[in-house]
Amino acid sequence: MPTEFPDHSDALAKLVGEPSGPVELSPEAVNSAMIRHWVEAMGDRNPVYLDREAARAAGYRDVIAPQTMLQAWIMKGLRHTLDLEAARAAGTVASNDANSTMMALFDDEGRTSVVATNCDQSYVRPLYLGDRLLVRSSIEAISDPKQTGLGHGRFATSLMEFFAVSNEVAERGVSAEELVSQAELVGTMRFRILKFRPGTGATAVVAKPPRPRPAITEDNAFYFEGLRAGELRIQHCTDCGTLRHPPLPGCGTCTSLNWDYVVSEGKGELYSMVVNHYPQVPAFDYPLPIGLIELDEGTRLVANLEGDPESWAIGQRATAEIRALDDELSLPFFHHDDTQED
Amino acid sequence: MTSHAFAGKVAIAGIGATEFSKKSGRSELRLAVEAVKAALDDAGIHPSEVQGTVTYGTDTNPDVDIARSLGFDDLTFFSRIYFGGGAACGTIQQAALAVNSGVADVVVCYRAFNERSGNRFGAGVQGRAPIANAENAHLASYIPVGLLTPAQWVAMAAARYLYSTGATSEDFGRVAVADRKHAATNPKAWFYQQPITLEEHQASRWIVEPLHLLDCCQETDGGQAIVVTSVERARDLRQDVVIVDAAVQGSAKGQDMMTSYYRDDLCGLPEMGVVARQLWETSGLKPSDIDAAILYDHFTPYVLYQLEELGFCGKGEAKDFVKDGRIELGGELPINTHGGQLGEAYLHGMNGIAEGVRLLRGQSYNQVEGAEKVLVTAGTGVPTSGLILGKDV
Numbered sequence: 001m002p003t004e005f006p007d008h009s010d011a012l013a014k015l016v017g018e019p020s021g022p023v024e025l026s027p028e029a030v031n032s033a034m035i036r037h038w039v040e041a042m043g044d045r046n047p048v049y050l051d052r053e054a055a056r057a058a059g060y061r062d063v064i065a066p067q068t069m070l071q072a073w074i075m076k077g078l079r080h081t082l083d084l085e086a087a088r089a090a091g092t093v094a095s096n097d098a099n100s101t102m103m104a105l106f107d108d109e110g111r112t113s114v115v116a117t118n119c120d121q122s123y124v125r126p127l128y129l130g131d132r133l134l135v136r137s138s139i140e141a142i143s144d145p146k147q148t149g150l151g152h153g154r155f156a157t158s159l160m161e162f163f164a165v166s167n168e169v170a171e172r173g174v175s176a177e178e179l180v181s182q183a184e185l186v187g188t189m190r191f192r193i194l195k196f197r198p199g200t201g202a203t204a205v206v207a208k209p210p211r212p213r214p215a216i217t218e219d220n221a222f223y224f225e226g227l228r229a230g231e232l233r234i235q236h237c238t239d240c241g242t243l244r245h246p247p248l249p250g251c252g253t254c255t256s257l258n259w260d261y262v263v264s265e266g267k268g269e270l271y272s273m274v275v276n277h278y279p280q281v282p283a284f285d286y287p288l289p290i291g292l293i294e295l296d297e298g299t300r301l302v303a304n305l306e307g308d309p310e311s312w313a314i315g316q317r318a319t320a321e322i323r324a325l326d327d328e329l330s331l332p333f334f335h336h337d338d339t340q341e342d
Numbered sequence: 343m344t345s346h347a348f349a350g351k352v353a354i355a356g357i358g359a360t361e362f363s364k365k366s367g368r369s370e371l372r373l374a375v376e377a378v379k380a381a382l383d384d385a386g387i388h389p390s391e392v393q394g395t396v397t398y399g400t401d402t403n404p405d406v407d408i409a410r411s412l413g414f415d416d417l418t419f420f421s422r423i424y425f426g427g428g429a430a431c432g433t434i435q436q437a438a439l440a441v442n443s444g445v446a447d448v449v450v451c452y453r454a455f456n457e458r459s460g461n462r463f464g465a466g467v468q469g470r471a472p473i474a475n476a477e478n479a480h481l482a483s484y485i486p487v488g489l490l491t492p493a494q495w496v497a498m499a500a501a502r503y504l505y506s507t508g509a510t511s512e513d514f515g516r517v518a519v520a521d522r523k524h525a526a527t528n529p530k531a532w533f534y535q536q537p538i539t540l541e542e543h544q545a546s547r548w549i550v551e552p553l554h555l556l557d558c559c560q561e562t563d564g565g566q567a568i569v570v571t572s573v574e575r576a577r578d579l580r581q582d583v584v585i586v587d588a589a590v591q592g593s594a595k596g597q598d599m600m601t602s603y604y605r606d607d608l609c610g611l612p613e614m615g616v617v618a619r620q621l622w623e624t625s626g627l628k629p630s631d632i633d634a635a636i637l638y639d640h641f642t643p644y645v646l647y648q649l650e651e652l653g654f655c656g657k658g659e660a661k662d663f664v665k666d667g668r669i670e671l672g673g674e675l676p677i678n679t680h681g682g683q684l685g686e687a688y689l690h691g692m693n694g695i696a697e698g699v700r701l702l703r704g705q706s707y708n709q710v711e712g713a714e715k716v717l718v719t720a721g722t723g724v725p726t727s728g729l730i731l732g733k734d735v
Contacts, residue, residue, distance in 0.1 A: 212468045212485045215478030224482075245604070246483045252596075272502035272608060275551040276494055281468045284488040287551075292498055292603050300604055302498070304487055309551075314505045331486055 005110035005197070012105055012142045012154075018098035020137040020158055023176040026073045029167040030065050030131045038069055064126035070162055070187045071121075073133040098139055102156060103195070109145075111153050111195040118192040124185050132170035134163040134180050140190065153196025160189040210326055211283045220247040222261055227330040230322050233261040234299050245299040266320030267337060268295035275309040293318055293334055306335040346588070346624045348442035353576035354434070354584045354731065355448075356385025356569030357696040362532050362687035365459040366563035374403040374454035375411045377565030382412075385569045386580035387448055394419030394446030396433040398453055398690060400426055408452070419446040423591075425599065426463075427638060427721025428613075429453075430691030431729040435589035437570035447571060453692040454565025462561055466490030480599060493558050493641060495600040496723055497550040500643035502608040504552055509661035511552055514642040515543035516664040517677075518556045518684055521639060523670055525681025528707040532560060533685045557642040559683040566692035568699075573734070582703045583734035587715070588625040592616030593725035600723045609658070611644065614651040614719065617728040621717065622653070625730045629653045632730070633713040634701055635675055636694035639682040644722035649675075652717065671708050679708040691720045698731045 028034075035049050047054035048064055055063045065073075087093040095104075106112075127133070140159040145152060163183035170179065216224060223246075226233035234243045239256035250257050276288040289309035294300045303320070305312055317337035324330045358380025360366065360373050368376075382389055389412040395405035399422045409417060419440040423429035430453070437449035457463060467481055468490050489495065503509060522538045525531035538556060546555040576583040594612030596605040605612065622628060629652065637648045646660035654675055655663040663669070669677045680686045680697035687693050698716040700706040713733070720727040 211488070212470070212490075213472040214482030214486050215470075215472040215474055216482070217474045217476065217479045219476075220479050220482055246480070272498050272505070272603075274489070274494055274497040274501055275548070276488060277548040277550060279465055279491065281466065281488065281490060283468070287548075288488050290487055290489050290494070290498075292502075292608075302483055302487055302489055302601075302603065314502065325486075329486060 006108060007145075008105040008109055009144070012102065015098050015102050015139050016142055018139055020099035020139055021097040023134055023136045023180050024074055025170060025176045025179065026133040026135075027076060029170075030073060030127050030129050030133070032063065032129060034072070035063070035065055035069070038066055038072065042066070060126060062128050064128060067123045067126070067187075068121065069127070070123070071160070071189055073127070074135045074162075099137075099158070102139060102142065106154065106156075106195040109154075110197045113151065113196050113198040115150060115194050115196075116191070117155065117194050119189065121187060121189045123187045127164065127186060130167050131164040131186070132167045133186070134165065134176055134183055136161045136163070136180055148194060148196060149202045150194060151196035151198060151201035153194045155192055155194050157190055157192045160191065161185060162187045162189070209283050211329060212281075213329065219249050223247055224329070226261070226263070227322055227332065228324070230330075232264040232266050232320055232322060232332050234264050234295070234297055235259050236262045243297055243299050245301055262297070264295050264297050264320075266295075266322075266332065268293045268318055270305075270312060270314055270316045270318050270334075271300055272314060273305065273312055291318065291334055293320075301332075303332045303334050306333050311336065344624070345626070346590075348438040348586065349588055349624055350585055351573055352438040352441050352570060352586045353573045353734070354568055354586065354695075354699050355571045355576040355579050355581060356381040356383070356387065357567070357699050358382070358384050359530075359566040359689075359693065359696060360454070360564045362530065362562050362564040362689070362693075363458075364532075364561075364563060366456055370455050370460070370565075371403045371407055371411070373456070373563070373565035374401075374452050374567075375408055377454055377567040378408055378450050378452050379412060381450060381452075381567035381569045384581060385571075387569060387571070389413050390415045392448050392450050393417060394421075394437065394440050394449035396421045396423070396436045396449060396451045398422065398426070398429040398433070399424035401453055401455070403452070403454055417446075419449060425721065425724040425726070427640065427690040428724035428726040430638070430695060430720035431589060431718055431727035432591045432720065433692075434568065434570060434586060434695065434729055435591060435727060438586050438589050441570055441572055447575065449570045450567055451570065451692075452565065452567040453690050455690075456563040457688060458561040458563050460563070464491055464493065464558070464561055480601075484601060491550070492600060492723075493553055494550045496641040496643060497553045498601075498603060499608040499723070500641070501552050503643060503647070506607065506609050507658040507661060509646065511554065511557075512540060512544065513646065513661040513664055514552075514557050515540050515554070517639060517642040517645045517669070518543050520664075520670045521678050521682035521684040524679050524708050525685025528681050528686060530707070531681040531686040532562065533681060553641060553643070556684075559640045559688045562687040562689060564687055564689055564693075566689045566696055568692070568695055577734070584699045584702045585732045585734055586729065587627065587732040588621045588730040589727070590617050590620035590624065591725065591727045592620065597725060599725075602723070609647070611647045611651050611722055611726075613724075613726050614648055614722060614728075617719065617726055618652045621728050621730050627715060627730060632675065632715050632717045634679055634710045634716050635677045636680070636682075636698050636716065636718040637677050638691050638694065638719045638722050638726075639678060639684055640688065640721065642684070645677070648719055648722065652719075671710070676708075676710055679706055679710060694718050695729065698729065702731055702733045
């Protein structure tokens with residue numbers, strides 16, 4: 001059970017509406033080089049982003065930036081982010097803005113894991129070459145604690161308001177805060193995250209992947225079909241009567257290619273066995289005992305053994321129980337045969 | 343059976359290998375090219391003289407890529423042998439057949455892979471797409487059950503062997519101890535200067551009962567090549583001549599790939615019996631003529647099986663044969679003097695052939711003094727192959 005965590009609801013409520021940090025000015029104006037990279041990467045062939053004639057034909061005064069680039073214009077790049085992270089870790093930058101405070105409170109509540117859940121953008125007007133963007137961010141909402149599939153957490157929504165000024169205005173040396181007051185709102189973005197306590201969600205137990213599938217050919221299909229029908233089938237030569245397993249197209253005893261099958265009683269003797277420890281494949285539980293069972297009909301087969309591996313020894317009697325693992329695959333599992341002692 | 347036509351007329355003229363590592367940092371093809379070049383240099387044969395190539399069906403390095411990399415001229419023979427490590431000595435047989443029949447004068451056999459840093463055989467076949475063909479259908483009996491790795495396939499037979507013969511895990515361990523003892527004095531071996539004790543073998547963790555970690559060979563990045571030509575030609579070359587006295591393949595009734603669980607018993611390797619029968623009959627030699635043996639050792643149990651199938655001891659007697667240092671240097675039958683695949687490197691058996699050659703040239707780090715006949719085997723549990731190599735006299 002997780003330890004007791006403090007509840008910072010009151011302190012968090014005070015942060016709602018606060019600016020997340022200072023207003024930021026985009027490093028450069030909207031430009032065709034970045035647009036070209038974006039549309040190439042996205043595979044967006046709409047000509048209005050690069051071709052002035054096409055843009056005009058579509059009713060714009062010039063080429064426009066793809067609307068979804070809204071946030072891209074103010075991003076400062078990976079190096080900046082890494083440097084900032086390093087500086088924070090070293091304690092050389094203050095992290096007392098509202099966003100940092102909120103994150104620290106979440107962490108203190110034990111909500112150290114994070115996942116981005118939503119990102120919604122709305123656009124007021126298209127962005128044209130030469131527009132210089134400003135962004136003002138604030139904390140719009142912090143939810144009450146909620147039990148989610150991922151864990152016990154809170155949702156936090158950041159509101160980012162994007163403004164545009166012309167490049168000339170931006171270059172006048174006025175502060176970003178002051179520029180915003182004379183700028184035009186061009187779009188908004190709401191970014192929602194979930195901060196949660198790791199290991200407290202419904203998905204904390206990862207579903208076991210299904211067992212790897214057998215390759216089915218015309219030669220062995222009857223065997224796996226039989227298992228799905230609840231039958232352990234053994235191939236039978238209709239000319240000389242020899243039983244054989246694993247399935248093959250021909251009879252090694254008489255060379256006949258004619259065959260059908262008999263249904264085994266599913267009883268036999270453990271001829272050999274192993275207990276698998278490594279490597280551990282996620283579809284199976286380990287230690288994994290596997291037996292080579294000599295059926296009373298005379299053929300052998302490899303199958304899983306039930307129960308404690310230590311309870312099994314070569315020579316013991318075993319009985320098959322056919323179980324469906326899923327819609328596609330059924331297999332025989334052998335358990336100790338209690339009805340017969342030898 | 344009489345002697346094979348090539349017996350005594352074909353020689354191994356060159357051997358060459360890369361270093362043996364856990365991460366080569368080079369492509370598998372580069373390893374193959376390096377090994378082939380080293381083997382040709384060892385022989386003193388120019389690449390343009392190579393007329394034939396042989397490799398494994400599982401090797402990823404096309405002969406033509408090696409040919410282009412090293413400037414080979416026209417090739418008149420190119421062959422591949424399937425069944426994993428069972429191919430090892432079979433490559434030499436293919437080369438011998440080609441050389442002796444006049445199809446190709448110089449044939450290079452090679453095997454190279456990044457088996458540790460790349461595709462690890464020990465990881466298992468659970469990721470194999472269930473495409474409908476016979477090779478995959480063979481695995482259908484084992485994949486859904488979780489019997490997925492070579493260690494697990496061998497362990498199923500080994501458990502029955504212990505039950506039937508009264509051998510113990512310690513008897514398997516004695517093979518590992520001998521191999522690691524030899525590797526400890528072979529600077530090329532991955533486990534150079536790292537011998538183990540039987541206690542360490544017993545204390546190593548289970549991989550798949552009844553096999554401990556130290557029953558299982560390591561995984562390796564590396565390449566090994568062998569140059570085969572006529573005895574006549576070899577006598578004019580750089581190295582002492584090593585003669586192919588016998589080179590044979592064997593697959594036996596009820597044969598399966600790694601999972602021959604449906605024969606009368608699981609205490610033999612009948613395919614190695616087929617190899618043994620031919621080795622003795624075509625060479626005219628007998629077990630007591632053999633000075634050292636390189637026995638395929640991906641997993642220790644099958645070394646015991648091989649000692650029995652090859653006639654070095656009787657059925658069920660290998661557990662006694664491996665005792666008292668008999669298989670170690672100075673013993674009655676030193677095995678795997680390079681350290682084997684457990685100690686030197688897992689090169690699908692190809693490095694064992696090279697060690698056989700070194701023993702006959704007097705170049706082994708663990709030289710068996712006066713060695714004149716060395717027996718080499720290939721992968722076990724699969725259709726396999728074997729060699730008897732002899733000193734030129």
